[in-house]
Amino acid sequence: MEKVAIVTGAGQGIGRGIAGTLSREGYRVAVIDLDSAKAEAAARELSGQGPPAIARAMDVTDAKGWTRLAEHVAGEWGRVDVLVNNAGISPRGTIDSTDEALWDRTLATNLKGPWLGIRACLASLRACKGTIINIGSTHSTLPMRGLFSYCVSKAGLLGLTRQVATELLSDEVTCNMIAPGWVASEGERLIQAREGRPNFPEGVRNMSTAEDVGAAVVFLCSPSARRVTGELLHLDGGLHAVGDVKLVHGNGP
Numbered sequence: 001m002e003k004v005a006i007v008t009g010a011g012q013g014i015g016r017g018i019a020g021t022l023s024r025e026g027y028r029v030a031v032i033d034l035d036s037a038k039a040e041a042a043a044r045e046l047s048g049q050g051p052p053a054i055a056r057a058m059d060v061t062d063a064k065g066w067t068r069l070a071e072h073v074a075g076e077w078g079r080v081d082v083l084v085n086n087a088g089i090s091p092r093g094t095i096d097s098t099d100e101a102l103w104d105r106t107l108a109t110n111l112k113g114p115w116l117g118i119r120a121c122l123a124s125l126r127a128c129k130g131t132i133i134n135i136g137s138t139h140s141t142l143p144m145r146g147l148f149s150y151c152v153s154k155a156g157l158l159g160l161t162r163q164v165a166t167e168l169l170s171d172e173v174t175c176n177m178i179a180p181g182w183v184a185s186e187g188e189r190l191i192q193a194r195e196g197r198p199n200f201p202e203g204v205r206n207m208s209t210a211e212d213v214g215a216a217v218v219f220l221c222s223p224s225a226r227r228v229t230g231e232l233l234h235l236d237g238g239l240h241a242v243g244d245v246k247l248v249h250g251n252g253p
């Protein structure tokens, strides 16, 4: 029986890359995204090249949606081996300019959504001794001015990752976080263009790709990683070790 993965925010960007990598590894993938057209297109492409994939238009902040999705996937495919909580937003705003609505939306998408997903899929994950992977950020551990609600949400997601790993130790369900560097995803390109930077700056040291993230996901799902849980895997070319946020813009040492 082919293994089954659920990937959120898989209509484009990093999530799309992760879904493609898992499909090439032989997983049936449930492609979850707010954007139904993008989810459908991704699932069609995956089904054309590998095991069957399904698309589901869903907001990850919708608890009832998660319950329906978990039932649907379990009904269709009978198992959930891997849950990748990738859907996320990175709105700009300082402590002063972030209002309650922005705080609530960021925390709901980036932190509450992963919890709801884990909770909904728990029975299936336990039955499969499965794997949960949360997509964090360099900013899970390294704050940056102007990304107030984002940095708080991604730090919270690291706390969630460790807490879930602890509570699921005896179930042999692993839970880890991947912290990508800067990835030129569709969403990130839009943000850069909006800020007057159509091209990514020269000399940036922390660029990574959706494929880099996909490869890390495959490792964390593999039998070799069965003893890896509660861990944070950075893919940022060492930025977190240097601890200098200026490197994000390529103007550091």
Ligand SMILES: NC(=O)c1ccc[n+]([C@@H]2O[C@H](COP(=O)([O-])OP(=O)(O)OC[C@H]3O[C@@H](n4cnc5c(N)ncnc54)[C@H](O)[C@@H]3O)[C@@H](O)[C@H]2O)c1
Binding pocket: 008, 009, 010, 011, 012, 013, 014, 015, 032, 033, 034, 035, 038, 058, 059, 060, 061, 086, 087, 088, 089, 090, 109, 135, 136, 137, 138, 179, 180, 181, 182, 183, 184, 185, 186, 187, 188
């Ligand atoms: N791009 C980067 O440089 C970078 C770096 C570190 C971490 N990340 C993280 O990686 C993840 C993916 O980022 P990306 O750059 O590929 O983003 P993106 O904006 O290109 O794609 C995100 C996808 O998630 C979907 N989505 C957003 N909110 C949703 C919701 N509430 N419910 C369901 N789907 C939703 C969007 O429709 C979109 O298809 C995010 O969690 C982001 O914080 C990105």
